[in-house]
Amino acid sequence: MTAPARTARTRGSEELIRAEEPVLAHNYHPLPVVVARAEGAWVEDVEGRRYLDMLAGYSALNFGHRHPALTEAAHRQLDRLTLTSRAFHNDRLASFAERLATLTGTEMVLPMNTGAEAVESGIKVARKWAYDVKGVPADRATIVVAADNFHGRTTTIVSFSTDETARSGFGPFTPGFRVVPYNDLAAMEAAVDETTAAVLIEPIQGEAGVLIPDPGYLAGVRELTRRAGCLFVADEIQSGLGRTGRTLAVEHESVVPDVVLLGKALGGGIVPVSAVVGSREVLGVLRPGEHGSTFGGNPLAAAVGTAVVELLETGEFQRRATELGAVLREGLTALVGRGVVGFRARGLWAGVDVEPALGTGREISERLMREGVLVKDTHGSTIRLAPPLTVTGEELAGALGTLEKVLTS
Incomplete structure:
Protein backbone atom coordinates (compact mmCIF):
# COMPACT_ATOMS: atom_id res chain seq x y z
CA MET A 1 0.00 0.00 0.00
CA LEU A 61 20.09 42.88 -9.21
CA ASN A 62 20.57 46.03 -11.27
CA PHE A 63 17.62 44.98 -13.46
CA GLY A 64 15.39 44.05 -10.54
CA HIS A 65 14.15 40.68 -9.42
CA ARG A 66 13.08 38.31 -12.17
CA HIS A 67 13.31 40.75 -15.07
CA PRO A 68 11.15 39.13 -17.77
CA ALA A 69 13.78 39.33 -20.52
CA LEU A 70 16.33 37.64 -18.29
CA THR A 71 14.08 34.92 -16.91
CA GLU A 72 12.88 34.18 -20.44
CA ALA A 73 16.47 33.79 -21.65
CA ALA A 74 17.20 31.45 -18.73
CA HIS A 75 14.06 29.35 -19.32
CA ARG A 76 14.85 29.00 -23.04
CA GLN A 77 18.38 27.86 -22.32
CA LEU A 78 17.33 25.47 -19.54
CA ASP A 79 15.33 23.55 -22.12
CA ARG A 80 18.35 23.21 -24.41
CA LEU A 81 21.73 22.99 -22.66
CA THR A 82 23.14 24.13 -19.32
CA LEU A 83 26.74 22.93 -19.07
CA THR A 84 29.42 21.41 -21.26
CA SER A 85 32.48 22.48 -19.23
CA ARG A 86 35.20 24.22 -21.21
CA ALA A 87 36.38 20.82 -22.45
CA PHE A 88 34.04 21.51 -25.37
CA HIS A 89 32.71 24.57 -27.18
CA ASN A 90 29.09 25.66 -26.77
CA ASP A 91 26.86 27.58 -29.15
CA ARG A 92 26.19 30.54 -26.79
CA LEU A 93 29.67 31.61 -25.73
CA ALA A 94 30.93 33.34 -28.87
CA SER A 95 27.95 35.69 -29.09
CA PHE A 96 28.20 36.54 -25.40
CA ALA A 97 31.90 37.37 -25.67
CA GLU A 98 31.46 39.38 -28.88
CA ARG A 99 28.66 41.51 -27.50
CA LEU A 100 30.26 42.04 -24.09
CA ALA A 101 33.52 43.13 -25.73
CA THR A 102 31.63 45.57 -27.94
CA LEU A 103 29.61 46.96 -25.01
CA THR A 104 32.74 47.59 -22.95
CA GLY A 105 34.92 48.76 -25.84
CA THR A 106 37.42 45.94 -25.35
CA GLU A 107 38.82 43.14 -27.48
CA MET A 108 38.86 39.96 -25.44
CA VAL A 109 36.79 38.31 -22.72
CA LEU A 110 37.76 35.79 -20.06
CA PRO A 111 34.51 34.38 -18.62
CA MET A 112 34.40 33.31 -14.99
CA ASN A 113 31.67 32.91 -12.34
CA THR A 114 32.05 35.03 -9.21
CA GLY A 115 33.48 38.47 -8.64
CA ALA A 116 36.32 37.11 -6.56
CA GLU A 117 37.22 34.75 -9.41
CA ALA A 118 37.33 37.72 -11.78
CA VAL A 119 39.70 39.55 -9.42
CA GLU A 120 41.92 36.49 -8.98
CA SER A 121 41.96 36.04 -12.75
CA GLY A 122 42.85 39.69 -13.26
CA ILE A 123 45.75 39.34 -10.84
CA LYS A 124 47.05 36.25 -12.66
CA VAL A 125 46.75 37.93 -16.04
CA ALA A 126 48.56 41.06 -14.80
CA ARG A 127 51.42 39.00 -13.40
CA LYS A 128 51.71 36.89 -16.56
CA TRP A 129 51.76 40.04 -18.68
CA ALA A 130 54.47 41.54 -16.44
CA TYR A 131 56.72 38.52 -16.96
CA ASP A 132 56.03 37.83 -20.63
CA VAL A 133 55.64 41.37 -21.99
CA LYS A 134 57.14 43.87 -19.55
CA GLY A 135 60.08 41.66 -18.62
CA VAL A 136 59.79 41.74 -14.83
CA PRO A 137 62.12 39.11 -13.30
CA ALA A 138 60.38 35.88 -12.29
CA ASP A 139 58.33 36.02 -9.09
CA ARG A 140 59.06 39.70 -8.48
CA ALA A 141 55.92 41.29 -9.92
CA THR A 142 54.05 43.71 -7.62
CA ILE A 143 50.54 45.11 -7.78
CA VAL A 144 49.58 48.45 -6.23
CA VAL A 145 46.18 48.57 -4.52
CA ALA A 146 44.21 51.07 -2.44
CA ALA A 147 43.49 51.03 1.28
CA ASP A 148 39.88 50.31 2.31
CA ASN A 149 39.42 48.25 -0.83
CA PHE A 150 36.97 45.41 -1.19
CA HIS A 151 37.76 42.97 -3.99
CA GLY A 152 36.58 39.68 -2.48
CA ARG A 153 37.25 37.16 0.25
CA THR A 154 39.79 34.66 -1.09
CA THR A 155 43.11 34.29 0.71
CA THR A 156 45.02 36.19 -1.97
CA ILE A 157 42.52 39.05 -1.98
CA VAL A 158 42.33 39.44 1.81
CA SER A 159 46.13 39.54 1.77
CA PHE A 160 45.89 43.14 0.54
CA SER A 161 42.76 44.13 2.46
CA THR A 162 43.06 46.71 5.23
CA ASP A 163 39.94 45.39 6.97
CA GLU A 164 41.16 43.36 9.94
CA THR A 165 37.84 41.50 10.14
CA ALA A 166 38.54 40.14 6.67
CA ARG A 167 42.23 39.40 7.41
CA SER A 168 42.56 38.31 11.00
CA GLY A 169 43.17 34.58 11.37
CA PHE A 170 43.62 33.85 7.66
CA GLY A 171 47.39 34.23 7.19
CA PRO A 172 50.00 33.61 5.99
CA PHE A 173 49.26 36.18 3.33
CA THR A 174 50.16 36.27 -0.33
CA PRO A 175 53.06 38.64 -1.05
CA GLY A 176 53.40 40.99 -4.00
CA PHE A 177 51.00 43.82 -3.10
CA ARG A 178 51.63 47.41 -2.10
CA VAL A 179 48.82 49.29 -0.36
CA VAL A 180 48.50 53.07 -0.73
CA PRO A 181 45.75 55.48 0.39
CA TYR A 182 42.79 55.73 -1.96
CA ASN A 183 42.43 58.98 -3.91
CA ASP A 184 46.14 59.82 -3.43
CA LEU A 185 48.03 59.97 -6.71
CA ALA A 186 51.32 61.02 -5.09
CA ALA A 187 51.33 57.96 -2.83
CA MET A 188 50.50 55.74 -5.78
CA GLU A 189 53.30 57.17 -7.88
CA ALA A 190 55.76 56.58 -5.05
CA ALA A 191 54.70 52.92 -4.86
CA VAL A 192 55.05 52.19 -8.58
CA ASP A 193 58.42 50.98 -9.85
CA GLU A 194 59.94 48.70 -12.48
CA THR A 195 58.44 45.61 -10.81
CA THR A 196 54.86 46.93 -10.93
CA ALA A 197 52.59 44.76 -13.04
CA ALA A 198 49.41 46.73 -12.41
CA VAL A 199 47.47 49.20 -10.35
CA LEU A 200 44.22 47.56 -9.19
CA ILE A 201 41.50 49.86 -7.85
CA GLU A 202 37.74 50.30 -7.62
CA PRO A 203 36.65 53.44 -9.50
CA ILE A 204 34.23 53.92 -6.58
CA GLN A 205 34.84 52.06 -3.33
CA GLY A 206 31.51 50.42 -2.53
CA GLU A 207 32.05 48.46 0.67
CA ALA A 208 34.00 51.38 2.15
CA GLY A 209 30.85 53.51 1.97
CA VAL A 210 30.51 54.48 -1.71
CA LEU A 211 33.68 56.57 -1.67
CA ILE A 212 33.99 58.65 -4.85
CA PRO A 213 37.48 59.91 -5.71
CA ASP A 214 38.24 63.52 -6.57
CA PRO A 215 37.72 64.61 -10.19
CA GLY A 216 40.81 63.75 -12.17
CA TYR A 217 41.91 60.86 -9.96
CA LEU A 218 41.00 58.10 -12.40
CA ALA A 219 42.49 60.02 -15.30
CA GLY A 220 45.60 60.50 -13.19
CA VAL A 221 45.82 56.76 -12.50
CA ARG A 222 45.52 56.10 -16.23
CA GLU A 223 48.30 58.57 -17.07
CA LEU A 224 50.53 57.29 -14.26
CA THR A 225 50.23 53.67 -15.34
CA ARG A 226 50.84 54.60 -18.96
CA ARG A 227 54.03 56.48 -18.06
CA ALA A 228 55.20 53.70 -15.74
CA GLY A 229 54.55 50.95 -18.29
CA CYS A 230 52.15 48.99 -16.10
CA LEU A 231 48.48 48.03 -16.37
CA PHE A 232 45.44 49.84 -15.03
CA VAL A 233 42.98 47.21 -13.77
CA ALA A 234 39.57 48.61 -12.81
CA ASP A 235 37.32 46.55 -10.55
CA GLU A 236 33.84 47.45 -11.83
CA ILE A 237 32.10 44.48 -10.23
CA GLN A 238 29.81 46.75 -8.19
CA SER A 239 30.17 50.06 -10.03
CA GLY A 240 29.77 48.74 -13.56
CA LEU A 241 26.91 47.83 -15.88
CA GLY A 242 24.72 50.88 -15.45
CA ARG A 243 24.86 51.51 -11.71
CA THR A 244 26.45 54.97 -11.90
CA GLY A 245 24.63 56.21 -15.01
CA ARG A 246 27.27 54.94 -17.43
CA THR A 247 28.02 51.42 -18.61
CA LEU A 248 31.29 51.65 -16.65
CA ALA A 249 32.08 54.10 -13.86
CA VAL A 250 35.44 54.97 -15.45
CA GLU A 251 33.51 56.57 -18.32
CA HIS A 252 32.73 59.53 -16.07
CA GLU A 253 36.35 60.57 -16.68
CA SER A 254 36.60 59.15 -20.21
CA VAL A 255 39.17 56.67 -18.96
CA VAL A 256 39.92 53.38 -20.72
CA PRO A 257 41.68 50.86 -18.42
CA ASP A 258 43.77 47.99 -19.77
CA VAL A 259 41.62 45.46 -17.92
CA VAL A 260 38.11 45.70 -16.46
CA LEU A 261 36.66 43.23 -13.96
CA LEU A 262 32.92 42.60 -14.18
CA GLY A 263 30.46 40.50 -12.18
CA LYS A 264 27.30 40.80 -10.07
CA ALA A 265 24.82 42.43 -12.52
CA LEU A 266 26.31 40.45 -15.41
CA GLY A 267 24.36 37.41 -14.18
CA GLY A 268 21.08 39.31 -14.03
CA GLY A 269 20.39 38.09 -10.50
CA ILE A 270 19.84 34.59 -11.91
CA VAL A 271 23.22 32.88 -12.17
CA PRO A 272 26.73 33.91 -11.07
CA VAL A 273 28.56 35.36 -14.07
CA SER A 274 31.78 37.36 -14.08
CA ALA A 275 34.33 38.31 -16.66
CA VAL A 276 37.72 39.87 -17.20
CA VAL A 277 37.67 42.07 -20.30
CA GLY A 278 40.58 43.88 -21.89
CA SER A 279 42.94 44.27 -24.79
CA ARG A 280 44.22 41.39 -26.86
CA GLU A 281 47.79 42.34 -25.89
CA VAL A 282 47.01 41.69 -22.23
CA LEU A 283 44.49 38.82 -22.19
CA GLY A 284 46.35 37.19 -25.06
CA VAL A 285 49.17 36.20 -22.70
CA LEU A 286 47.11 33.25 -21.44
CA ARG A 287 47.72 29.93 -23.16
CA PRO A 288 45.60 26.77 -22.92
CA GLY A 289 46.01 25.07 -19.55
CA GLU A 290 47.32 28.12 -17.69
CA HIS A 291 43.93 29.16 -16.34
CA GLY A 292 40.39 27.86 -16.42
CA SER A 293 36.99 27.28 -14.86
CA THR A 294 34.63 24.33 -15.28
CA PHE A 295 31.58 26.59 -15.13
CA GLY A 296 33.10 29.76 -16.62
CA GLY A 297 31.29 30.60 -19.85
CA ASN A 298 28.73 27.81 -19.47
CA PRO A 299 25.75 28.00 -21.87
CA LEU A 300 23.23 29.07 -19.24
CA ALA A 301 25.50 31.84 -17.99
CA ALA A 302 26.26 32.95 -21.54
CA ALA A 303 22.56 33.07 -22.43
CA VAL A 304 21.68 35.17 -19.39
CA GLY A 305 24.79 37.33 -19.79
CA THR A 306 23.90 38.02 -23.41
CA ALA A 307 20.40 39.09 -22.36
CA VAL A 308 21.96 41.45 -19.79
CA VAL A 309 24.17 42.98 -22.48
CA GLU A 310 21.12 43.42 -24.71
CA LEU A 311 19.38 45.42 -21.98
CA LEU A 312 22.43 47.65 -21.56
CA GLU A 313 22.87 48.15 -25.30
CA THR A 314 19.66 50.20 -25.34
CA GLY A 315 21.08 52.78 -22.93
Missing part, protein backbone atom coordinates in the same frame (compact mmCIF):
# COMPACT_ATOMS: atom_id res chain seq x y z
CA THR A 2 1.38 3.39 -1.00
CA ALA A 3 1.95 5.80 1.85
CA PRO A 4 0.04 9.09 1.61
CA ALA A 5 2.01 12.03 0.29
CA ARG A 6 3.42 14.24 3.04
CA THR A 7 2.60 17.92 2.97
CA ALA A 8 5.52 20.07 3.99
CA ARG A 9 4.73 22.37 6.91
CA THR A 10 5.41 26.00 6.15
CA ARG A 11 7.89 27.46 8.61
CA GLY A 12 7.73 31.11 9.62
CA SER A 13 10.53 33.65 9.53
CA GLU A 14 11.64 33.26 13.14
CA GLU A 15 11.69 29.48 12.92
CA LEU A 16 13.65 29.52 9.65
CA ILE A 17 16.22 31.92 11.08
CA ARG A 18 16.64 29.69 14.15
CA ALA A 19 16.96 26.63 11.90
CA GLU A 20 19.93 28.19 10.10
CA GLU A 21 21.94 28.74 13.28
CA PRO A 22 23.24 25.19 13.90
CA VAL A 23 23.86 24.26 10.25
CA LEU A 24 25.14 27.39 8.48
CA ALA A 25 28.66 28.74 8.96
CA HIS A 26 28.63 32.31 10.20
CA ASN A 27 30.04 34.11 7.19
CA TYR A 28 27.24 36.72 7.08
CA HIS A 29 25.07 38.62 9.54
CA PRO A 30 21.84 39.06 7.58
CA LEU A 31 18.98 41.30 8.55
CA PRO A 32 16.19 39.22 10.17
CA VAL A 33 13.98 39.02 7.08
CA VAL A 34 13.32 35.76 5.20
CA VAL A 35 12.56 36.46 1.54
CA ALA A 36 10.35 33.96 -0.26
CA ARG A 37 9.22 35.77 -3.42
CA ALA A 38 10.29 38.81 -5.42
CA GLU A 39 9.51 40.82 -8.52
CA GLY A 40 10.93 44.07 -9.78
CA ALA A 41 12.04 46.24 -6.87
CA TRP A 42 9.90 44.38 -4.31
CA VAL A 43 10.42 41.29 -2.18
CA GLU A 44 8.00 39.40 0.03
CA ASP A 45 8.77 37.38 3.14
CA VAL A 46 7.29 34.03 4.11
CA GLU A 47 4.48 35.73 6.01
CA GLY A 48 3.55 37.85 2.99
CA ARG A 49 5.01 41.16 4.19
CA ARG A 50 6.35 43.27 1.30
CA TYR A 51 9.58 45.28 1.30
CA LEU A 52 11.13 47.69 -1.17
CA ASP A 53 14.60 46.38 -2.02
CA MET A 54 16.99 49.32 -1.84
CA LEU A 55 20.12 47.16 -1.93
CA ALA A 56 19.59 45.08 -5.09
CA GLY A 57 22.00 42.35 -4.06
CA TYR A 58 24.96 44.74 -3.85
CA SER A 59 24.25 45.63 -7.53
CA ALA A 60 23.76 42.00 -8.62
CA GLU A 316 17.76 52.81 -21.05
CA PHE A 317 19.18 51.67 -17.72
CA GLN A 318 22.11 54.05 -17.84
CA ARG A 319 19.62 56.90 -18.43
CA ARG A 320 17.38 55.71 -15.59
CA ALA A 321 20.33 55.63 -13.20
CA THR A 322 21.23 59.19 -14.17
CA GLU A 323 17.69 60.59 -13.95
CA LEU A 324 16.67 58.77 -10.78
CA GLY A 325 20.09 59.46 -9.32
CA ALA A 326 19.19 63.15 -9.37
CA VAL A 327 16.04 62.33 -7.37
CA LEU A 328 18.13 60.34 -4.90
CA ARG A 329 20.64 63.17 -4.41
CA GLU A 330 17.87 65.74 -4.00
CA GLY A 331 16.15 63.63 -1.36
CA LEU A 332 19.35 63.00 0.57
CA THR A 333 20.36 66.67 0.40
CA ALA A 334 17.08 67.55 2.11
CA LEU A 335 17.98 65.18 4.97
CA VAL A 336 21.42 66.64 5.66
CA GLY A 337 21.22 68.15 9.14
CA ARG A 338 18.06 66.15 9.81
CA GLY A 339 19.68 62.87 10.77
CA VAL A 340 22.08 62.68 7.84
CA VAL A 341 25.59 64.00 8.42
CA GLY A 342 26.64 63.65 4.79
CA PHE A 343 26.43 61.41 1.77
CA ARG A 344 28.20 60.43 -1.45
CA ALA A 345 26.19 59.50 -4.53
CA ARG A 346 26.72 58.71 -8.17
CA GLY A 347 23.88 57.44 -10.29
CA LEU A 348 21.59 55.19 -8.26
CA TRP A 349 24.22 54.48 -5.63
CA ALA A 350 24.79 56.29 -2.36
CA GLY A 351 26.62 55.95 0.90
CA VAL A 352 24.72 57.78 3.65
CA ASP A 353 26.40 58.80 6.90
CA VAL A 354 23.82 58.90 9.68
CA GLU A 355 24.24 60.94 12.85
CA PRO A 356 25.93 58.41 15.18
CA ALA A 357 23.68 59.39 18.10
CA LEU A 358 20.72 58.00 16.13
CA GLY A 359 22.23 54.52 15.93
CA THR A 360 24.67 52.35 14.07
CA GLY A 361 24.21 51.54 10.40
CA ARG A 362 22.94 48.12 11.44
CA GLU A 363 20.34 49.64 13.79
CA ILE A 364 19.15 52.09 11.14
CA SER A 365 18.88 49.22 8.64
CA GLU A 366 16.76 47.22 11.09
CA ARG A 367 14.43 50.18 11.68
CA LEU A 368 14.01 50.67 7.94
CA MET A 369 13.29 46.96 7.56
CA ARG A 370 10.48 47.24 10.09
CA GLU A 371 9.06 50.05 7.94
CA GLY A 372 9.23 47.96 4.77
CA VAL A 373 12.50 49.17 3.21
CA LEU A 374 15.61 46.99 2.89
CA VAL A 375 19.09 48.55 2.95
CA LYS A 376 22.42 47.40 4.38
CA ASP A 377 25.02 49.03 6.56
CA THR A 378 28.71 49.28 5.72
CA HIS A 379 30.82 50.61 8.60
CA GLY A 380 29.91 52.61 11.69
CA SER A 381 26.75 54.64 11.09
CA THR A 382 26.86 54.45 7.30
CA ILE A 383 24.20 52.76 5.18
CA ARG A 384 24.27 52.20 1.44
CA LEU A 385 21.46 52.65 -1.03
CA ALA A 386 21.57 50.83 -4.37
CA PRO A 387 18.03 50.14 -5.61
CA PRO A 388 17.38 48.22 -8.82
CA LEU A 389 17.66 50.45 -11.87
CA THR A 390 14.04 49.48 -12.54
CA VAL A 391 12.79 51.31 -9.43
CA THR A 392 10.22 54.02 -10.17
CA GLY A 393 10.45 57.62 -9.09
CA GLU A 394 7.47 57.08 -6.79
CA GLU A 395 9.07 54.05 -5.16
CA LEU A 396 12.33 55.93 -4.67
CA ALA A 397 10.53 58.90 -3.16
CA GLY A 398 8.68 56.54 -0.84
CA ALA A 399 11.94 55.00 0.36
CA LEU A 400 13.42 58.43 1.02
CA GLY A 401 10.27 59.36 2.94
CA THR A 402 10.67 56.25 5.05
CA LEU A 403 14.31 57.12 5.72
CA GLU A 404 13.22 60.60 6.84
CA LYS A 405 10.62 59.04 9.15
CA VAL A 406 13.17 56.69 10.72
CA LEU A 407 15.72 59.45 11.25
CA THR A 408 13.39 62.18 12.52
CA SER A 409 10.65 60.39 14.45
